[in-house]
Amino acid sequence: MAHLVHQFLSETAGRDPSRTALIAGDARRSFAELDRESDAVACALQSAGVARGDRVAVMLENSIEYVASLFGTLKAGGVFVPVNPSTKADKLTYLLADAGVRVLIAPSALARQVLPALEALETQPSVLWVGTGLPDGAAGLLYAGALAAPHRQPADPGLIDQDLAAIMYTSGTTGRPKGVMLTHANYVNTSWSISSYLENTPDDVVMCVLPLTFGYGLSQVLTGARIGFTLVLERSFAFPMETLKRMVRHRVTGLPGVPTVFSTLLGLEAARTADLGSLRYLTNAAAPLPAAHLRRLRERFPQAVFHSMYGMTECCTRISTLDPADLDLKPTSVGRAIPNCEAFVADEKGNRLPPGQVGELVVRGANVMRGYWNRPEETAHRLRRGPQGEPLLFTGDLFTQDDDGHLYFVSRKDDIFKCRGEKVSPKEVENALYELEGVLEACVIGVPDDADGLAVKALLVPRDGADLSEAAIRQHCRGRLESHLVPKFIEFRDSLPKTDSGKIRRAELVEEMQAGTPTTALSLVAGDA
Numbered sequence: 001m002a003h004l005v006h007q008f009l010s011e012t013a014g015r016d017p018s019r020t021a022l023i024a025g026d027a028r029r030s031f032a033e034l035d036r037e038s039d040a041v042a043c044a045l046q047s048a049g050v051a052r053g054d055r056v057a058v059m060l061e062n063s064i065e066y067v068a069s070l071f072g073t074l075k076a077g078g079v080f081v082p083v084n085p086s087t088k089a090d091k092l093t094y095l096l097a098d099a100g101v102r103v104l105i106a107p108s109a110l111a112r113q114v115l116p117a118l119e120a121l122e123t124q125p126s127v128l129w130v131g132t133g134l135p136d137g138a139a140g141l142l143y144a145g146a147l148a149a150p151h152r153q154p155a156d157p158g159l160i161d162q163d164l165a166a167i168m169y170t171s172g173t174t175g176r177p178k179g180v181m182l183t184h185a186n187y188v189n190t191s192w193s194i195s196s197y198l199e200n201t202p203d204d205v206v207m208c209v210l211p212l213t214f215g216y217g218l219s220q221v222l223t224g225a226r227i228g229f230t231l232v233l234e235r236s237f238a239f240p241m242e243t244l245k246r247m248v249r250h251r252v253t254g255l256p257g258v259p260t261v262f263s264t265l266l267g268l269e270a271a272r273t274a275d276l277g278s279l280r281y282l283t284n285a286a287a288p289l290p291a292a293h294l295r296r297l298r299e300r301f302p303q304a305v306f307h308s309m310y311g312m313t314e315c316c317t318r319i320s321t322l323d324p325a326d327l328d329l330k331p332t333s334v335g336r337a338i339p340n341c342e343a344f345v346a347d348e349k350g351n352r353l354p355p356g357q358v359g360e361l362v363v364r365g366a367n368v369m370r371g372y373w374n375r376p377e378e379t380a381h382r383l384r385r386g387p388q389g390e391p392l393l394f395t396g397d398l399f400t401q402d403d404d405g406h407l408y409f410v411s412r413k414d415d416i417f418k419c420r421g422e423k424v425s426p427k428e429v430e431n432a433l434y435e436l437e438g439v440l441e442a443c444v445i446g447v448p449d450d451a452d453g454l455a456v457k458a459l460l461v462p463r464d465g466a467d468l469s470e471a472a473i474r475q476h477c478r479g480r481l482e483s484h485l486v487p488k489f490i491e492f493r494d495s496l497p498k499t500d501s502g503k504i505r506r507a508e509l510v511e512e513m514q515a516g517t518p519t520t521a522l523s524l525v526a527g528d529a
Helices: 006-015 031-047 064-075 089-099 108-119 143-148 184-198 215-227 240-249 259-266 291-300 376-382 426-434 470-478 506-515
Strands: 020-024 027-030 055-058 079-082 101-107 126-130 164-169 179-183 205-208 230-233 254-257 281-284 305-310 341-346 359-365 383-385 391-401 407-412 417-419 422-424 439-449 453-462 489-493 521-526
Touching (some): 006 031, 006 064, 020 031, 027 031, 031 064, 031 143, 055 064, 108 126, 126 143, 164 184, 184 215, 205 215, 215 230, 215 254, 259 291, 259 439, 376 391, 407 426, 417 453, 422 426, 426 439, 426 470
Parallel strands (some): 079 164, 205 230, 205 254, 254 281
Antiparallel strands (some): 020 027, 164 179, 341 359, 359 391
């Protein structure tokens, strides 16, 4: 049984070599082919000096090369550091320096943003370029050259499951991103847990539109390699109609998504008639799915079970999941802790709170991170010792828990604000807004106001062709919310800023309002609440 992440791929390749591991556009790889390709990457990395514990950054879009680079890094003994290919030069410099990267794997097409980032570093990493040739003025190795070399096995780096497998940088909505240290044991445990409750089999075909730089997307790759199912990789969800066609063509059985993905899918008229009878499950994580969206998804895909999940990078992306059988009874819950994990609600001193009380969610288990890379003070703040000396993760998220142990997300600790002396949970208002058919995206924040202290402001992205009015929105909210929760200000926008993982950047919107930054709003309406 695999105790290291890259053994998922090697063991499946030995067991079922001809089964299709990846489909990316017109390209395919069997598990045996992917195993050999990752061997070639590992050998190239070791030739470039990568040894046990060295960091290797991968700055590629969702692709076969990305997956081969992931497993190749681990086979070489390296620590995988994913970098979004849209990362600008100054941030790239910071990430490479902070992680102390030994080798960067990047596309030749991005040389104009990569080379300036490298020049700003005191110690430059080697570069493995993915493309047809070396960029002008660049040094390094070619990915194609690594593949052309005669096949050989990489040297055994002597890893154990306590060694780091990845440093995942958080999206950094405020300040500099932090590197979350995750071990092979973290990933092996979490992959087993996820595949257990999803009941994955080698016959599954999973569509991944999520970025592999995001832990939720990465988990699809690791679980697929462990179980031996086929993963259909999309570069993004930018062309949903094309994705829908491929879901039909490949008879997709699983669709992991985030609220923006499912909201877009619900808005596609073609999704009403597309033959998606093969779809047996959908999963949601990263941000809570509004109850109205959940209801519509179940109506649209009655044969598929829906798994509402909650997680965070610091817990190897997964903390809890709701049994689909409990959806009707507890539609707003994110479920109970995944196998081999415990989650409970605590006060500021870490004392467990009784059911119904709001407190911070605390997690213990094999999914808890090692800590933040090079940040001992922040690690000490987030990780504390439990009664048996085990690490407890204080998540920074406010939850309640019912008598059955089911968890209910309330808000980030710093999202709660007071209006007229009453506490406002933005999620509660957003859920009410999402019940309106015409709302594609919603974000609620508190803005300074002479009368209310902080007034409730709703920023909305309407669906194409939707007829939303101030009067209709307020009437809808008054019928569902207490008076202090009804938005006093409503702003319509073409889009809302998001992190790489698809979460709306609430903190950025708050900062924008405080700074009085001009917006791209379509209109701004205000009225009494």
